Amino acid sequence: MQKDDAGGGDVNAAAITPQSMTSEERRKQVRDEWSACLTRLAETRDKTEFARLFGYFAPRVKAYLLRLGMVDATAEEVMQEAMLLVWRKAHLFNRSKASASTWIFTLARNQSIDRMRRDKVQFYELPEEEPDPDHRDMGEHSVIEDRMQEAIATLPEGQAQVLHLSYYEGKSHSEIAEQLGIPLGSVKSRLRLAFSKLKAHWGEDA
Amino acid sequence: MNISHHFDDATLMAYSAGSLPQGMALLVACHLHWCEHCRERVDATNAVGGVLLDDIEPVSLGEGALNDLLARLDEPEQELAKPVSRPSASAGQLPAPLAELVGCDIDELPWKRIGYGVRQVDLDLDGPGATRLLRISPGVSVPHHTHTGNELTLILSGSYNDEVGRFCRGDVADLDGEMEHQPLVDTDEDCICLIATDAPLKFTGLFGRLVQPFIGL
Numbered sequence: 001m002q003k004d005d006a007g008g009g010d011v012n013a014a015a016i017t018p019q020s021m022t023s024e025e026r027r028k029q030v031r032d033e034w035s036a037c038l039t040r041l042a043e044t045r046d047k048t049e050f051a052r053l054f055g056y057f058a059p060r061v062k063a064y065l066l067r068l069g070m071v072d073a074t075a076e077e078v079m080q081e082a083m084l085l086v087w088r089k090a091h092l093f094n095r096s097k098a099s100a101s102t103w104i105f106t107l108a109r110n111q112s113i114d115r116m117r118r119d120k121v122q123f124y125e126l127p128e129e130e131p132d133p134d135h136r137d138m139g140e141h142s143v144i145e146d147r148m149q150e151a152i153a154t155l156p157e158g159q160a161q162v163l164h165l166s167y168y169e170g171k172s173h174s175e176i177a178e179q180l181g182i183p184l185g186s187v188k189s190r191l192r193l194a195f196s197k198l199k200a201h202w203g204e205d206a
Numbered sequence: 207m208n209i210s211h212h213f214d215d216a217t218l219m220a221y222s223a224g225s226l227p228q229g230m231a232l233l234v235a236c237h238l239h240w241c242e243h244c245r246e247r248v249d250a251t252n253a254v255g256g257v258l259l260d261d262i263e264p265v266s267l268g269e270g271a272l273n274d275l276l277a278r279l280d281e282p283e284q285e286l287a288k289p290v291s292r293p294s295a296s297a298g299q300l301p302a303p304l305a306e307l308v309g310c311d312i313d314e315l316p317w318k319r320i321g322y323g324v325r326q327v328d329l330d331l332d333g334p335g336a337t338r339l340l341r342i343s344p345g346v347s348v349p350h351h352t353h354t355g356n357e358l359t360l361i362l363s364g365s366y367n368d369e370v371g372r373f374c375r376g377d378v379a380d381l382d383g384e385m386e387h388q389p390l391v392d393t394d395e396d397c398i399c400l401i402a403t404d405a406p407l408k409f410t411g412l413f414g415r416l417v418q419p420f421i422g423l
Contacts (some may be wrong), residue, residue: 031260047276055271059264066265080275087279097249102256104417109224109232109255117228117332122354162338167223174334174404175218175225184355184382188216195215198254 024150031145034100042090050087053100058083060106068112068170078115082108099145112170151201159194162187209241211370211377215251217358220246222251229329229337229402234360234377236301236400240376254344300362304400312342312362312398317341324348335403340365347390355405364397366390 021029034056041049061082065075085107093103155163165171165179173191177184213221213234220226221234238245247304299312307329308315308401317325322348327339342348359379366373366389373379373389383388391397 027260047279051272051276051277054215054275057259058271059258060262060266061260062267063265064259067262076271079267080271080278083275084278088283098252099256101260102253105255105259106222106252108259112223113231145253145257148253149260152254152257152261163254164258165221166219166225167255168262170223170225172225172227172404175221188214188382191216191219192214195219195251195254199250 024147027149029206031099031101035095036091036092038100038103039095041087042093053086054083057086057100057104061104064108064168065112067168070112070115074115078111079108082111085111102145115133147201148198151198153198155194159190159197162190163194166191207376208374209243209376211373211379212241212244212247213237213358213378214380215247217356217380218247218251219254222255226403227331227333227335227402229331229333229335230356230358232291232303232307232329232331232337233360233400233402235303235359237376237378239301239303248371249360301360304362312339313370315339319395322346335405337400337402340397340399340401342389342399344391344394344396346386355382355403357401357416360399360400361396364391364395365393366397366399367392 034053034162037049037053040052058079062075062079065070065078070078082104083093086104089107093100098106122190152160152163161180165176166173171179173187176185180187209380217226217230217234221231224231224315226234238248257391270296299380300308307325315327317327320326323343325341329337329339331337342349357379361373361377363375365375368379368387368389370379370387372392389397
């Protein structure tokens with residue numbers, strides 16, 4: 001088996017990467033590694049596992065928070081809070097339900113909402129469910145997400161644009177409509193179209 | 207619960223993206239508590255966020271960010287003051303996020319009469335639009351109205367009929383400006399709904415234009 005230079009990527013989790021793998025397979029491997037790392041963290045409470053997760057996710061979480069419009073100092077602070085939750089809530093991570101990336105995305109998103117509504121009652125999150133390993137096949141969702149990544153890259157520009165404005169910049173549908181100068185209904189139909197294409201990519205149960 | 211009306215994909219995407227106004231996010235969370243089907247759909251709309259997080263261009267962190275955080279890992283976790291939920295006769299009648307917010311039974315809420323056969327409680331949440339509970343008497347119909355933005359309705363008890371269909375406990379109506387509707391309460395039970403909008407409603411009939419200043423929906 002051929003091996004890539006282990007020091008070459010930013011992801012030591014995917015040190016063994018046969019040349020023959022497609023980019024989709026490589027993404028899946030990276031993704032599975034981080035989900036495995038988070039699962040190990042929950043079991044071992046090992047701070048070196050946490051440091052590895054931090055190295056990959058913290059710069060991404062901060063980038064996301066900056067895109068939402070936070071100033072640098074706030075983004076840094078909210079990122080720290082989100083990553084602290086990764087440590088504290090790792091036992092609630094359920095690999096069969098979401099990948100590590102999706103789970104950490106939802107923590108960061110909730111932290112940013114909390115920040116914006118500091119003095120309000122918090123009720124946004126669903127109650128935390130203990131992982132139910134029997135509920136779905138292991139890793140099913142991370143396969144879905146690999147395919148989705150491919151699909152996002154092939155979306156028509158108009159659809160990719162509304163997806164990015166919504167998820168990356170946290171803009172409401174009305175704000176997007178105003179910014180792009182298109183009717184609200186068009187924003188929603190572009191999002192629906194984008195989502196149905198993403199669903200088509202993950203196959204039969206969509 | 208037999209739920210037959212669910213959210214539009216675009217609404218669940220906005221929920222996952224965190225871009226819904228507070229009241230609409232509350233309403234979505236309430237439906238999710240009752241609806242396994244939509245919980246699974248939200249797994250998928252959340253996954254879009256996960257993929258985008260993987261694809262984002264990472265930025266540099268402040269100096270010592272990792273060490274600062276490692277130093278905090280062993281700090282005792284501060285217990286957040288959680289609202290105490292009171293067990294009551296109608297416990298289970300309201301979805302948990304709403305029960306936590308209002309902290310009492312439906313009947314103990316400060317219902318205000320706003321017109322013939324219609325009472326409301328304004329939840330007074332942040333953001334554009336409004337979030338309120340409506341309690342509509344049997345046989346009463348809400349005036350014809352359209353929407354400049356989006357309107358979400360979650361049926362908490364009772365039922366109504368409109369141009370779209372019949373809506374019962376747990377069902378959501380997910381409407382935007384293209385839809386004009388006139389719900390009619392079709393049983394002998396009050397219909398209680400949670401309604402969240404992101405813009406004011408527009409009433410279309412003469413009666414609607416007359417009551418709008420009072421209802422202020």
